[in-house]
C-alpha cells in the first residue's frame with residue numbers, strides 16, 4: 044500500500060539521530076522546559092526569520108494562546124476561512140469569541156480576500172488566514188485589509204513550515220513572520236512533525252513572546268507564584284529534541300515535496316485532472332497534495348483497491364459543522380467551500396514518495412476516468 048503519509052520511511056533515514064536525541068533527554072531527565080526546548084526555539088525562530096519562537100503543546104494550543112495573548116474574549120469577533128481544519132475556528136470559540144467565516148478561492152482553497160469586507164463588524168478584532176495545504180494566502184491583500192480595519196493578523200501556519208510569499212513592495216517573507224504571530228502545529232504528519240503533539244508560536248515582539256511564555260506555563264513567574272491566569276500548554280523537551288533533528292532536514296524535505304507535487308501536476312494535467320493552482324507570489328511547501336474530481340468517493344475506492352491510500356481535507360466546511368450550529372450559518376452560505384468539500388481528494392504526499400509511485404498513482408487515476 045502506498046500510504047497517504049509514511050512516517051516509518053522517514054524515521055528510517057534519521058533513526059540514529061532521533062534515538063540519540065531521545066536518549067539524551069532521558070539521561071538528563073530534563074523533561075519539562077529543558078535545554079533542547081530553549082535551543083529548538085532559537086533554531087526554529089531563525090528558520091522562520093522571526094525574532095522569537097515559543098514552543099507549545101500543539102497547533103491548537105498555539106492558536107488559543109495567541110488569542111489569549113491579544114486579550115481576545117467574549118463579545119469579540121475573529122474572521123477565519125470556513126475551509127480549514129476545525130482548530131482554526133474552535134480556538135476562537137474556546138476563548139469565548141465568535142468565529143466569522145469567509146469563503147475560499149476556487150483555484151487554491153485559500154481564504155478569498157474578496158469576501159473579507161462584508162465579514163467586518165465593529166466587534167471584529169482579528170483575522171486568522173490559513174496557509175492551506177502548504178501554500179501561503181494572498182498576504183499583500185490580507186495585510187492591507189487588516190491595516191485598514193485595525194485588526195490583529197494571526198497566521199495559521201500549521202500546514203506551511205518554511206513556505207514563502209512575495210509581498211508587494213516588501214519582497215519574499217517566510218510564512219508566519221508577517222502577522223503579529225504565526226501559529227505552527229508539529230502534529231506527526233506535518234512537514235515538521237514531532238513524535239506526538241507539539242506546536243509553536245513565532246513573533247517579532249519580545250513583549251508578546253514573554254506573555255506567551257507565561258501563558259503556556261500557568262502564568263508562573265517563580266515557583267508557586269502566578270502573575271496572570273495561565274495554562275499548561277508546554278512543549279515537552281523530548282519533542283523539542285526530536286524536532287531539532289528534523290528541523291535540519293526540513294528545507295531538503297520541503298524541496299522533495301515540491302518536486303513530487305510538480306510531477307503530479309505534470310502527469311495529472313495531461314489527463315485533465317484539476318489540481319490546486321499555485322500562485323506565482325508563493326513558494327509552497329506542499330503539505331497536502333489535493334485534486335478536485337467528479338465522483339470523488341468512487342475514485343478513492345478505486346485507488347484503495349489498487350493499493351493507494353487517499354484522504355479528504357476536508358469533507359465538511361466549518362460553517363456546516365454541528366458544533367458551530369449556534370452561529371446560524373446554513374448550506375449555500377459559502378458555495379466555493381461547499382463544492383470543494385464534495386470534490387477534493389488528497390493523494391499520497393511525503394518527501395520519500397518515489398517518482399515511480401507517483402507515476403503509478405497517476406496511471407490508476409487515468410484508468411478510472413477512461414472507464
Ligand SMILES: Cc1ncc(COP(=O)(O)O)c(C=O)c1O
Nearest residue numbers: 101102103128130131201228230
Ligand atoms: C490549519 C490547521 N490549524 C490548526 C491545526 C491544529 O494543530 P494540532 O493538531 O497540532 O493541534 C491543524 C492541524 O491539524 C491545521 O491543519
